[in-house]
Amino acid sequence: MRIRYDRDACQGHNRCYLLAPELFDVDDDGYAVLRVEGEVPEELRGKAQLAVDNCPEYAIGLDGD
Amino acid sequence: MADAGSDMADEGATGPPGPSGCPVTDWSTDFDHTDPQYAARAPEIWDELRSSCPVARSERFGGVWLPTRHADVASIAHDTDHFSSRGVIVSVFEPGPGPVGYAPPITSDPPFHETARRLLLPAFSPKAIRPLEPTTTALCRELLDDLVERAGEGGVADAAIEYAQEIPVRVIAHMLGVPASDGDRFRTFIHRIMETGGQNDAVDPADTLSAYLLDIIEQHRGSVTPRGDLIDFLLDARIDGEALDEDHIVGTVALLLIAGIDTTWSAIGAALWHLAHHPEHRARLLAEPDLLLMAIEEFLRAYAPVTMARKVAREIELGGRTLEPGDWVLLPFPAANRDPRAFDAADEVILDRAKNRHAAFGLGIHRCLGSNLARMELTVAVREWLLRVPDFELADPSAVRWSAGQVRGPRTLPVRLRTITGPSSEEAA
Ligand code: HEM
Ligand code: SF4
Numbered sequence: 282m283r284i285r286y287d288r289d290a291c292q293g294h295n296r297c298y299l300l301a302p303e304l305f306d307v308d309d310d311g312y313a314v315l316r317v318e319g320e321v322p323e324e325l326r327g328k329a330q331l332a333v334d335n336c337p338e339y340a341i342g343l344d345g346d
Numbered sequence: 347m348a349d350a351g352s353d354m355a356d357e358g359a360t361g362p363p364g365p366s367g368c369p370v371t372d373w374s375t376d377f378d379h380t381d382p383q384y385a386a387r388a389p390e391i392w393d394e395l396r397s398s399c400p401v402a403r404s405e406r407f408g409g410v411w412l413p414t415r416h417a418d419v420a421s422i423a424h425d426t427d428h429f430s431s432r433g434v435i436v437s438v439f440e441p442g443p444g445p446v447g448y449a450p451p452i453t454s455d456p457p458f459h460e461t462a463r464r465l466l467l468p469a470f471s472p473k474a475i476r477p478l479e480p481t482t483t484a485l486c487r488e489l490l491d492d493l494v495e496r497a498g499e500g501g502v503a504d505a506a507i508e509y510a511q512e513i514p515v516r517v518i519a520h521m522l523g524v525p526a527s528d529g530d531r532f533r534t535f536i537h538r539i540m541e542t543g544g545q546n547d548a549v550d551p552a553d554t555l556s557a558y559l560l561d562i563i564e565q566h567r568g569s570v571t572p573r574g575d576l577i578d579f580l581l582d583a584r585i586d587g588e589a590l591d592e593d594h595i596v597g598t599v600a601l602l603l604i605a606g607i608d609t610t611w612s613a614i615g616a617a618l619w620h621l622a623h624h625p626e627h628r629a630r631l632l633a634e635p636d637l638l639l640m641a642i643e644e645f646l647r648a649y650a651p652v653t654m655a656r657k658v659a660r661e662i663e664l665g666g667r668t669l670e671p672g673d674w675v676l677l678p679f680p681a682a683n684r685d686p687r688a689f690d691a692a693d694e695v696i697l698d699r700a701k702n703r704h705a706a707f708g709l710g711i712h713r714c715l716g717s718n719l720a721r722m723e724l725t726v727a728v729r730e731w732l733l734r735v736p737d738f739e740l741a742d743p744s745a746v747r748w749s750a751g752q753v754r755g756p757r758t759l760p761v762r763l764r765t766i767t768g769p770s771s772e773e774a775a
Contacts, residue, residue: 292713295472299639310464311471311718334701335643337709 282321283344284329286313290340300335301328313340374399378406379436379653379676385750389693392681401665407436410655410674411667414681416688416705418664422656422677423709429656429675430455431712435752436655436674449601452712459711461585466598466715469579475718478517482723485516486730491769494734499766502741505622505731506759510614513727514607517719522599523575524562531558536603555603559596576602602716609652610720612755613706614727616649617642619756620695621728622740627697632736635729641697642725647704648695650680653752654708679705680754737765 284304293311297304303325306314321329321343333341370381373391378384384391395402396414404410413419422429431453433441447453450462468474489509497503515536516529524532535555551557566577580595590598621628631637654677658669669675683704686692690701707714714720740746741760749757 292710293467293471294707294713295718296643298472307472309471309473310467331700335703337703337705337707339703 282326282329282346283319284315284317284321285342285344286315287340287342288312290338292338292340294337296335296337297332297341301325301332304329304332374402375404376406377402377404377412379412379752380750382750385748385754388680388748388754389684392678392684393693396681396685401667403667407438407674409670409672410436410676411664411669412676412678413664414678414685415665416682416685419677419679419682419705420709422664422675423705423712425662426456426459426711428658428660428662428669430659431459431656433657433674434655436676441657449597449604451715452601452605456711463711463715465583465585469576470715470718472718475722478521478719479722479726481520482513482517482726483730485520486513486727487734487769489513490730490734494763494766497763499763502760502762504759505618505738505761506611506615506756509731510618510727510756510759511611513614513723514610517723518603518606521576522562523566523573523577536607555600556596559599560592563592563595605714606716606719608749608753608755610716610723612651612749612753613646613649613720613724615756615759616651617645617724617728618731618761619740619746619759620645620649621732622738622759622761623743624695625737625739627695628732628736630697631728632732637697638725638729640699640702642721642728643702643704644695644697644699645724645728646706646721647683647689647699647702649755650683650704650706651753651755652706652708652714653678653680653754654712655752676752677708679708733767734769735763735766738763 291313293307293313295307295311295313297313298307304316304321306316308314317325329343333343370376370378370383374395377391377395379388392414395412400413400415401418402412402414404412413422432443432447432455434453441453442448446458446462447455451459451466454462486509489512493503493508496508503509515533519526519529519532535558538555562577563581566573566581572578576599577595580590580598583590621631627641631641656675656677658671658673658675660671662669682688683706684692688703689699707717707720738761741762745758745760746756747758749755
């Protein structure tokens with residue numbers, strides 16, 4: 282499972298950062314920054330899904346399984 | 347549990363008719379968001395319209411549309427070509443032309459919008475807001491000390507007036523670096539703005555918010571040590587290498603006051619209103635404090651206080667209707683948040699709702715600039731209340747009054763303090 286992040290769609294709601302700080306950071310302007318490159322570690326898959334399901338702008342998605 | 351809808355229906359109010367001069371009898375052809383019925387039972391009205399007339403029109407205010415489906419609200423918020431922000435509060439007056447507007451960035455359209463917004467983003471990022479949490483905690487505790495002392499265990503306090511209302515005012519005063527000793531004066535300005543919609547008539551020009559802020563700006567300029575507050579931040583800010591002029595600084599501060607106060611007040615009040623009549627939710631939050639992170643977002647979804655507006659810039663079809671240039675369009679984010687097509691069990695409050703793409707802070711380029719600040723204030727306010735007053739109930743449900751118009755929240759909220767605990771001894775977190 283990999284995280285797909287669309288910087289153009291992101292409006293800095295910061296829901297991902299609050300729910301899954303292991304996977305998302307924020308820059309100085311409040312936009313999301315991915316913390317993992319490549320495969321999401323097994324134990325963080327639930328959090329990745331939570332971030333996806335709470336992003337109001339549909340700016341994050343998951344690829345693969 | 348369908349609580350908000352049915353509970354609010356019990357609070358039906360009668361009062362003066364809306365701006366067309368007559369009370370609303372048919373919400374699908376003649377709605378008026380300033381009508382007292384809307385204040386009392388808006389969620390029910392949205393539900394009815396969503397299924398019977400999802401893009402409703404009223405001839406009031408010179409022609410205004412009310413979309414109630416999440417998909418329509420989202421498409422408007424994302425479409426800055428057809429919908430302009432030059433008017434964000436529906437009124438009988440015609441707003442000025444774009445793209446800057448009278449209160450950038452909220453009234454600005456692209457491309458200027460981004461310039462005005464970028465300038466402010468760093469001051470409101472989650473990491474910039476976090477250091478304000480201990481101060482906010484301390485001031486909530488102070489308000490609770492006073493409130494608990496006045497009412498006493500078993501007594502009645504107004505959670506909207508004595509608590510929720512005071513929090514954003516005090517936080518913003520602190521952020522601006524306004525001296526604590528000026529607190530009362532500062533609150534007078536703010537209440538004047540809130541109560542008269544920004545029109546300060548018949549006041550001494552030396553005793554206005556602008557005059558006061560110009561004075562504060564001068565003091566900041568004269569001070570050798572930077573204070574790191576919002577005024578310092580604005581004095582240091584540059585657009586294309588140029589410092590902001592004083593009007594811009596005063597205007598920005600005024601926008602932050604107007605956008606940040608009754609909105610946050612409403613959100614805190616609505617969360618406490620919910621908890622006052624949901625003992626099972628109080629118990630759960632006390633037992634599982636970590637749940638607050640998700641519960642706060644759920645309160646924001648279910649009781650989103652802010653409806654924005656747009657002016658149609660170019661003709662467009664929506665839900666089979668034709669919207670003409672110059673028409674007003676209300677953007678009821680609260681109605682979008684209760685659309686069953688977008689949320690499972692949309693009318694239920696589910697504290698740990700796992701899929702919650704709520705739009706309480708808007709969608710698209712105007713996403714609430716103060717969302718991290720508001721979220722922090724709401725979290726601290728609810729947490730501290732529950733710690734000090736773990737058991738409380740509506741003292742008189744029929745005395746609860748919700749505001750009408752585009753910012754909706756309880757303005758009177760008498761609650762009985764059934765159990766109070768001693769002041770928290772731990773250091774502010
Ligand atoms: C719970 C409290 C709040 C809610 C529900 C809320 C809601 C909103 C919404 C829905 C918008 C979008 C406007 C649009 O699409 O036209 C917005 C914009 C804005 N809000 Fe908030 N707000 C809250 C608190 C605050 C606070 C505390 C501040 C600052 C001190 C603030 C400052 C702003 C500003 C400056 C904008 C304009 C952003 C732009 O146009 O780029 N808000 N707010
Ligand atoms: S939740 Fe979505 S919009 Fe918000 S910061 Fe994360 S990716 Fe961006």
